Amino acid sequence: MNRYNSLIGLLILFFSCNFCFSQSSEELWLSYSQPLNNKLKETYTSKIKHIQIKTFSETGEIIKTELQMLATKMLDTSISFTSTTPQIIIAKIDNLDSKFKQKINSQSLVNNESFIIQTITVHQKDLLIITGKTDISLLYGTYCFIKQLQLHKDISSISITDSPKIQLRILNHWDNLDGTVERGYAGFSIWDWHLLPGFKKEIYYEYARANASIGINGTVLNNVNSNAYILTSPYLQKVKTLADIFRPYGIKVYLTARFSAPIELGKLPTADPLNEEVIQWWKSKISEIYKEIPDFGGFLIKANSEGQPGPNTYGRSHVEGANMLATLLEPYQGVVMWRAFVYSEQQSEDRAKQAFNEFAPFDGAFKENVLVQVKNGPIDFQPREPYHPLFGAMPKTSLMMEFQITQEYLGQGSHLVFLPKLYEEVLSTDTYAKGKGSTIAKIIDGELYQDHRITGMAGVANIGTETNWTGHPFAQANWYGFGRQAWDPTTSAESIAKEWLSMTFTTDSLFIQQMTPLLINSREAVVNYMTPLGLHHIMNAEHHYGPGPWIANMSRPDWNSIYYHRADSLGLGFDRTQTGSNALEQYPKEIQEQFSNIHTIPEAYLLWFYHVPWDFKMKNGHTLWYTMAWYYQQGVNEVKNMQQTWEHMQPYVNNDIYQDTRMLLEIQYSEAQWWRNACLLYFQQFAKMPLPEFIPEIPHTLDYYKALKFPYAPGIHPSWN
Amino acid sequence: MNRYNSLIGLLILFFSCNFCFSQSSEELWLSYSQPLNNKLKETYTSKIKHIQIKTFSETGEIIKTELQMLATKMLDTSISFTSTTPQIIIAKIDNLDSKFKQKINSQSLVNNESFIIQTITVHQKDLLIITGKTDISLLYGTYCFIKQLQLHKDISSISITDSPKIQLRILNHWDNLDGTVERGYAGFSIWDWHLLPGFKKEIYYEYARANASIGINGTVLNNVNSNAYILTSPYLQKVKTLADIFRPYGIKVYLTARFSAPIELGKLPTADPLNEEVIQWWKSKISEIYKEIPDFGGFLIKANSEGQPGPNTYGRSHVEGANMLATLLEPYQGVVMWRAFVYSEQQSEDRAKQAFNEFAPFDGAFKENVLVQVKNGPIDFQPREPYHPLFGAMPKTSLMMEFQITQEYLGQGSHLVFLPKLYEEVLSTDTYAKGKGSTIAKIIDGELYQDHRITGMAGVANIGTETNWTGHPFAQANWYGFGRQAWDPTTSAESIAKEWLSMTFTTDSLFIQQMTPLLINSREAVVNYMTPLGLHHIMNAEHHYGPGPWIANMSRPDWNSIYYHRADSLGLGFDRTQTGSNALEQYPKEIQEQFSNIHTIPEAYLLWFYHVPWDFKMKNGHTLWYTMAWYYQQGVNEVKNMQQTWEHMQPYVNNDIYQDTRMLLEIQYSEAQWWRNACLLYFQQFAKMPLPEFIPEIPHTLDYYKALKFPYAPGIHPSWN
Structure with missing residues (x-):
């Protein structure tokens, strides 16, 4: 059988009505x-x-x-x-x-x-x-x-x-100038830089249309791991062409600014933000940009993080770096979005604490047109993290949320995971910053701090050259949902699921009733089969595809899985209480009180904050080891349930989408088992307990799983290393 | 205005007939x-x-x-x-x-x-x-x-x-495992290796359908600059999945075999083709392949060329390398396609002569299931080359034609060039190998040497992830035309143009009458504005985008433009007659006779074979310098004519294709001027004559053109260097 045959059915359907379209x-x-x-x-x-x-x-x-x-x-x-x-x-x-x-x-x-x-x-x-x-x-x-x-x-x-509750609703494209996309799982970059400005692709208009329909009003065109070349005059002509296309859709363009651009492009000996020549170079460059693009949005900057240049290189602070650019952008109403995602290889401090330590003292020091862009959690876009403690800790600073829409750590191109559920969890979290009810939503939409001039939410795009934009047909829902929650951060995941399903497929209540819970539950499924109970960052190194709890040979301690799970003969988990790194102290006292007792901390965060004995008695009466295994199996079962539900959805969706999703769920099911098997075999070395009876026989040895290599996994490229 | 507005017109069109489709x-x-x-x-x-x-x-x-x-x-x-x-x-x-x-x-x-x-x-x-x-x-x-x-x-x-006149009608994909395509100008690779074998994309079926419709019956899935990883067991599962999809469409899969795979995958100390362990490794690998893919086509091999490993590394010949693999493939009816594209940096010999010198002596030595795959010309897919002298020189060997469909040297993604006209010129060339009328078509289709067991024609694919497959809407015609000429190498370019135009757009005779000459003339246009009169390989280095006659700093002499044009105060061109490299001696006497006289050689090949004084009197009575300038201007004028013709085609084609082609022709026109300006300014340094009056004022200096840099031009990637 081949997929073309399905076309016959489709064409017959065409005939049965005078004029109807299939879902596209x-x-x-x-x-x-x-x-x-x-x-x-x-x-x-x-x-x-x-x-x-x-x-x-x-x-x-x-x-x-x-x-x-x-x-x-x-x-x-x-x-x-x-x-x-x-x-x-x-x-x-x-x-x-x-x-x-x-x-x-x-x-x-x-x-x-x-x-x-x-x-x-x-x-x-x-x-x-x-x-x-x-x-x-x-x-x-x-x-x-x-x-x-x-x-x-x-x-x-x-x-x-x-009315939108947040002013800047922005996609961040981690797109490189060579067309690759860092952490991209939907093909390659939709920006054809080479043929711009002469060739205006239809996809640029379609992109603007889709974003306008969900209220997204800004786009950062290039990777935060930035290339100064985007700031050269020929490239600015290309950027201008996109800006002209996007403008009538209400979308502004932004660029990432490589902090060392004055050296690389301007041939200056330094990029010191207090150096007069450097300031003049930026001033002139910004003037050039606004001459071409009068409503240019501003710069997004990743500085002194993971090898990117920044003000620290010259003994200057993040504030000095950000404010220098903000001062120059101010006359044009441009903004600086300065990322708080910094952690240093020189520091022995728990990586989860570093951004807070670095930025919290700067509260009130940034200019008004600076937004500090903070990832939702303190590590890096894990299936589940506690919220980033900077939220609530910088009342005099505009904090901008950074969510990741592309599924770097959540199954990449082949797992159905409905992310608005994750976003909802974060946005509705109470920081107690101004008493009970001080949710993160209220911090980033400005409700809590009325004097914040600018509010914003960024999402790292999951868009690429795949015909359906996002690779997985259901990853479209995450783009859609991000837009809806950026418009109103109190929008519920469930209402988004229903809306998206109805608009994309059918309003048929039988379909909506079955598919809504599938979407809603999909996020907990991925947590369970990858990193239950507060485990985190135990993916394979670099490409982050598949399980890699054994990763221990990366050049930086905090790039290794063992740094995060700390498994040993005594137990599992990262002690972030007073007896450990005390990352917990960065959270408000209400949370500290609940989390500083191993019996009252929500089990979902247990291994994030505690090194827990393997035989620790969990709320279900079983040991940690048994319970962890139960969650891994539960995750696998949930994917099986998704498959079974999907089998009944064939009447409601077109055949291509049905078949694509069916094949992808099959991959997801197989990879959920891979995660369960590899992680349980690995941790069993330390727990030294038998696998619970509900775990099916594992077909391979741990060495087999450790030997699997994926040098061409997408989203990362040899040239970036 | 935006392109969506055009949809209204389209939709109204939809209504005007009961049920009609737009061109897609x-x-x-x-x-x-x-x-x-x-x-x-x-x-x-x-x-x-x-x-x-x-x-x-x-x-x-x-x-x-x-x-x-x-x-x-x-x-x-x-x-x-x-x-x-x-x-x-x-x-x-x-x-x-x-x-x-x-x-x-x-x-x-x-x-x-x-x-x-x-x-x-x-x-x-x-x-x-x-x-x-x-x-x-x-x-x-x-x-x-x-x-x-x-x-x-x-x-x-x-x-x-x-009935097809040629047995193996094969696309060569220069696709890398990371999804990039060497010399690809239509996006990235359509093979999603990462999601194979689980995810069978619709495009695989569509690809097979399109190829079957034009008689293509084989596809080499990966780059000739090969990666041994494709031969690992997990990748063979992916290849098998594609083979299963393609089989009912009559298409066999082939792979490139990296000659050093026994070292890289088998951990052997050598890849010497006479080493017993090496032979056993290949035998076992081939057995593994055929177990999964019983009708696997065989291997394409680029050996000892441009850094690729090969038998010469071990003191063995191309024959020994090819025959070792052919012997192992023979029981399965598999073939070896061994590329003749070899030239050495150790040799001071004219690059145009090296493949002939290397391979001609091996005539008769290759096993019967080896095809020697020869590019159409002795250098490298230039806008025009004399034919490769191996054609006609190896009567006891199956010679397979290698054409390039992707436009590496012919305007890449943005120039409309109808290549069947180029293929026709090559295929209809008389080699005199068995007397007058011994065309290259008759050599490769076996008519001239009835004892050849296998015949074949390969085309380097121009297919990528672009929605329309080939980037430029008219590049589809080159894929189509290659298929038609591989089926019957005597098929005329004109008949192909008419067929393709009719099938793709409309049979309306007004459209066909205007567009057929546009297609047919487009090939001479690109010769004229890039490399008239036998000039060749004066493109920019590495990415080959745009003019670069000044290129002189590449590591190998024969990677530099000055190696090929040899401009000096005396004149221009590469003396390949007896007084020079005497590449001419590799051709039959009938051609030698005509070409060895500067007054009887066709002017189209003049600078390929002669170093010609700037003031040499051409057939038109003008100097070389004046005539060369005339051709450059003629090329520019021809593109302007194409634009004017296209403006009248709007009623016949859908609006997207109309607009895309219009924008691309605009780029082509601008780049044709760039070529003319840069080349004339450069050569003028040597000719020291004024620009003829018909050349419009050139808006920039030579230094301006030399300073243009395109580090992110498509088709080449930093990691390959």
């Missing part, structure tokens, strides 16, 4: 192709026939095109854009006729991206208004309106007011 | 979406309603699917596959009813890939038979039949017998 994975959640019953189709059709768009901008053209696509693909009709007796008016609030405007609560337009969708009655007839202060707000309102149709909502008396 | 660049020449008038649609529909496919193989399923796609997409109908009163019967000759069989000239089925499409009359009714000896021949017959419909041919009394 290229079009993400915007294919407008879910099944729709005739009644609803008629209702919707009757309400959107005549639309007036009162703006003559490029954004207005985009709105028009999007609505026409919706009408054509979802409703099999076309819209007339007219100013006579429209059913819908899309206009900036200032352009609305006063008779309409007075029926709208324009006070609720709290910022330039807020919008109102409201049905008003004029001469006994319904009129739907989509309005806001700017063209972009109209675009956001339009996508929100379209979503109501995608979700099959009643639009007869619609009334929605919405 | 993903589907290559197989979209079955050209406009078709109603009369022809009715005629075709009436003739293909009922088809009997008398084979129950996977290939039979593919035939069925393909015909159903044709019916659905081109004719808006569906086929019933039936054994009662079929209008078409597709069956192997042995499975045909004898009453039908007797009306078919089965003698004309000269090999297992031959097919017959013939209308016979049974009970006064027409019956169309598609037959051959094998399932694959039926697939080829089906694609040929489908092509008649795509070309809007009259099929009422169709009678076609066809």
Whole structure:
């Protein structure tokens, strides 16, 4: 059998309706192709026939095109854009006729991206208004309106007011100039730097469209492990071309700035941020950038971390480095996003503590247009980490969240893991910074510290050249979910799952009821089969593909698995209490109180904070060893459950997506077993206890697992080493 | 404006017909979406309603699917596959009813890939038979039949017998295991080695389909600059998966074999081809391969060339190396394709002579299952080269042609160059090997030497992850054309151009009449604006992007441009006559006679064979300098003409393809000027003559052009250096 044969079925389906589209994975959640019953189709059709768009901008053209696509693909009709007796008016609030405007609560337009969708009655007839202060707000309102149709909502008396809670909602592309993507598992970079600026690929427009539809308003085009070459004049012409394409979609471009660029490009002897020539070089470069890109967003900088240059090289602090650039960007309203992901090989201090120690004392010292960009946890995007203790510890600094959407440590290209569940866990965590209820969401959206001028959330993109953008069809949900949570960090993972499933596949309740829990539970599954009970960073070295709890030969102690799990004959886990590194002291007292007792700490964080005896009695009455094995097996079982659920989903999704997901779940199941087997065999050397009876016979020896090598695993390239 | 807006137009088009498809660049020449008038649609529909496919193989399923796609997409109908009163019967000759069989000239089925499409009359009714000896021949017959419909041919009394003239019609993928493609300008490798064997991408099936449709029956999956890792057991499982997918499409897989694999994988101290342990290692590896892939095609080997290991390292000859592997492959009917592309840095001999000197003496020494794979010219895939003198010089050896489909030296990803015109020039060249008319086509298809057991043609693929496969929409024509000329090396470039244009876009004669000459002339254009009059290899170093006649600092003399053009105050060009390297002596006397006189040699090869004074009087009465400038300008003008023609093609092609091609032609025009300007300024230093009046003012200095750097040009990667 081959996959083409399935086309026959598809084509026959084509014939069974006059004009219907299949779900298209290229079009993400915007294919407008879910099944729709005739009644609803008629209702919707009757309400959107005549639309007036009162703006003559490029954004207005985009709105028009999007609505026409919706009408054509979802409703099999076309819209007339007219100013006579429209059913819908899309206009900036200032352009609305006063008779309409007075029926709208324009006070609720709290910022330039807020919008109102409201049905008003004029001469006994319904009129739907989509309005806001700017063209972009109209675009956001339009996508929100379209979503109501995608979700099959009643639009007869619609009334929605919405506004992003976070200002900078940004994708970070770890894309290199040679087209490779660090930690990319969806092919290669979508930026064709070589053919830019002359060749404007369609994918650039599609990318902007997809992001605009979920409210993402910024993109850092290149890798944080940066290459100064992006700042040369020919490359700035390429960047300008992208910026021009993205602008009408409300998306600003940002670049990473290699701190040593004044040496590499400017041929200066130093990159000392206090050196006048260095400052002049940056000033002139920034002036050049803004001449080409007047709304350039600013710089993202990884400094003095993992070999990147930075101000410390010249005896200067992160503050001095960040503020130098921020001062130069200020006249242009540009920002500096300065990453807090720093840890030093010179330090013997617990890596989990270093960023806090380095940055917390700087609170209040950064300029107002500096955001300190902090990863969600203190190590590095693990399946589960406690939250980063900097959240709540820098009240006078704009802290920006950095989530990873690409699944570096979470199964990479082949595991179905719904990340909004992870983001939700982090965002809803209470830091007690201003008493109970001081969630991380409230810190990064500015609610807790009203004087923060700028708020932001970054997601390391999972986008590549794969036809469906993200490789795994379900990884699209993580891009979507990041956008939704960046718009409103209190958005629940469950509501995102339902929305994304409905918009991408079908609103059929049988499908949604089965698939929502599959998505929601998928994150706990990966924790269980990779790193249960607070284990972390025991992946293979460098490419981080597959288990590697035995990794012990990397050049830096904190690049080795044994640094993190500390297995020995006594037990397992990293003592981060007072008897150990005392990383716990970086957290607020409410958390310290709960976590400093091995019997009250949530077991999910047990091995993160404690070195626990193998025979420690867990809450379930069994030993640590037995319980850990139970979780590994539970993770495997959960993937099996996902497979079984998926088998019943064939009627709801197109055959390509069905087959792709089926094959990928098979790989995930096999790799979950690999994780369980390799980790249990490895840790058993120390625990010296038999495998519990529920663990199936392991087909290989530990040496077999240790010998597996993957020199061409994606996301890392020999040239970067 | 943005490109989405064009979708509205497209969607409106959708509505204007009941069910029609746009041209889809993903589907290559197989979209079955050209406009078709109603009369022809009715005629075709009436003739293909009922088809009997008398084979129950996977290939039979593919035939069925393909015909159903044709019916659905081109004719808006569906086929019933039936054994009662079929209008078409597709069956192997042995499975045909004898009453039908007797009306078919089965003698004309000269090999297992031959097919017959013939209308016979049974009970006064027409019956169309598609037959051959094998399932694959039926697939080829089906694609040929489908092509008649795509070309809007009259099929009422169709009678076609066809057969490939060359046995091995093979794509060479220079794809690395990390996903990069050496000399790839269409994205990255389509082989997702990491997710194989578990994840069978749809593109693998689409790739097989496209190749089968043009008769390509083999694919070398990995780079000739080889990595032994492909021969490890886990990778062979991945290769097996691809082989299983490709098999029902008649495509065999081949691999490149790194000659030092016994050292790298087998941990042997040597890779000496006469060493017993080495032989045993290969024997065992080959046995392992055939256990997984019973119809594995064999090995392609680049040995002792550009740093690749080979038998010379151990004092053994190419014959000893090739025959060792051929002996081991023989029991499995596997072949060795041994590349003749060798030149040594130890030799001071003209690089153009070295392959001939090395291989010609071995004529008759290779085993029968060895093919010596020879590039079309003696240097390296230049816009124009004289033919490789080995053709005609090794009558007792199977010589396989190696063409490059990817445009390493011909504008890479952004230049429209129709290569079948180049291939035609080579294939129709007379070698006089057995008297006048001994064309290269007759050498490689075996006509000239009937005792050659195996014949073959290889093309270095231009395929990558770009949505349209080849990056430039018109580069698809080069893949298509290679397939057609590998099937029959006497196929004219013009007929290929017309076929491809018709199948891909429209049969509209206004379109075909304008676009055919554009394609045909495009090859001479690139010769003119890059390397007129026999100039060669004056591209930039390493990535070969853009002009670099000044390149002089590469580690090997023959990697420098100055080695090839030899410009000095006296003149320009490489003296390869008796007074110089005498490469001319490697050619037959008929050619020597014509070429050894500077006044009778075709001017297209002048600077390849002569160092010509700047003021040499050319046939046009002007000096060399003036004439060379004229050709450079002519090349630029030709690109301008292509642009002007293309502007009128908008009604015939879909908007994406129109816009993409328009932007790419703009780049090509700009780069043609770059070539002209940089080369004329450079050579003017030696010629010391003014630029002719027809050359527009050059906006930059020579230093400007020399300073341009492209460290991230595609197709080459730092890690390979």
